[in-house]
Amino acid sequence: MHPTDALPPAEFDLRLVRYFTVVAEQRHFGRAAALLHVTQPSLSRQIRTLEQRVGARLLDRDRQGTRLTPAGAAFLPHARQLLAVAATAAAEARAAAAPSRVTVGHTRGLIITPAVQRLRHHRPEAEVHTVHLELSEVRAALFGHRVDAVVARLPFATDGLRITVLYEEPRVLLVAGDHRLAGRESVALDDIAAEPMPRLPHAEWDSYWRLDPRPDGTPAPDGPLIGHLEDSFELIASGQAVAIVPAGLRADSTRPDLTSIPLHGFAPCQVVLATRAGETAPLVAAFREAAQALLKGAGHPRSDRAAPADRPH
Incomplete structure (x- = not known):
């Protein structure tokens, strides 16, 4: 096979790359074909097509099975990286695509309706769900991805969370x-x-x-x-x-x-929005903005003299 026969890398078919990695890991065309749910002759043809596109022989077959050639050994880690990058790209694209979804939790006695309604109004394509939580469930619900944001009263453990103070409540x-x-x-x-x-x-x-x-x-x-x-x-x-x-x-x-x-002389409690630290989902950011603007507590509006605290923990 002459190097000039190779097609440019942009012509790579990820399906062929995946077939190659499975054969390389199994070191046997028969086992690889079974895992991939294709016939062995078809798999052999696909590998030959990939080798033509790479411009080098990647696999050798003998009575003991299949082994990587030096070119195949050099190609394998890059093949795995190609597949990983493709999977990540697809996942991020799905996450950014509409319709999107966000679930907001709230604990007893806290009204989140104005912020939820604003989010639904500005993002009509989004699925916005709400769920009531006990305070003891807040952390597990966030880290277990049952919810994406929670409106709750401090105190609760805040390590690993981003905390935005919405208002103070007597x-x-x-x-x-x-x-x-x-x-x-x-x-x-x-x-x-x-x-x-x-x-x-x-x-x-x-x-x-x-x-x-x-x-x-x-x-x-x-x-x-x-x-x-x-x-x-x-x-x-x-x-x-x-x-x-x-x-x-x-x-x-x-x-x-x-x-x-x-009560006279007692500091008020703080009502906060808690999200996972490092959370970058646009819908979570949009709900945070709505919550800061609209959730101020019944009869106890937040002072406009200072912005609410927003801090990672």
Whole structure:
């Protein structure tokens, strides 16, 4: 075979390149043909065509099987690279092509409808899905690609995530309607120093929502162990405990036997958008933009004096 007989590399057929790599790995035309679901004579013809296009003999066959020629050994790693690059190119093209899809998670008491509607309006070809998550599910849902973005309240572990602060939400004290503090305009920590608060199973949540330990280092009075903040409603209504909850939970609007009281001297909680660090999907970026513009909390608009924090973790 004369080198001038070779066609330029642009004429390569990736199917032929794949056939060659399978034969090279199996070192046997019969086994390779079975894997490729082609007949052995057809495979032999395809390999000869590739050799003509390369301009060199790539494989030798004898009684022991098939072996690479020096030219074949030199060609094999490049053949594998060609196939890998082609697969990556196809995957990236599919990801960029319409229709595209994004799934947004949200935790209890947080409204994401305005941002979702804007995304659907501006990207009508996209599939935009929403799903409710418990706070304990946020990380697993993101890293398991069940969702692409989550609107949730801190605190939760943020390593490996990009966190965009959307707005701050006051924390309030939730008490029974006949509690001694019901009707107060606001309460301070001293007012509830001896009040038992339900314990949460996650140490970070428990510390944050019960203020445990207190600023002076003393432990918060223990209440019953619960799974979620919402599980405390019956305990509170029966007078067994009080609880610090986010104002957006609006428990007193669905439970007439409960009332919420503003807390004085308590830092608000932060409502954030969490995505995987390094996420570059255009739909995720578009939802982030919509969320920053529109999600500001019911009755608690975000200040326009400073842009919300946006940080990788």
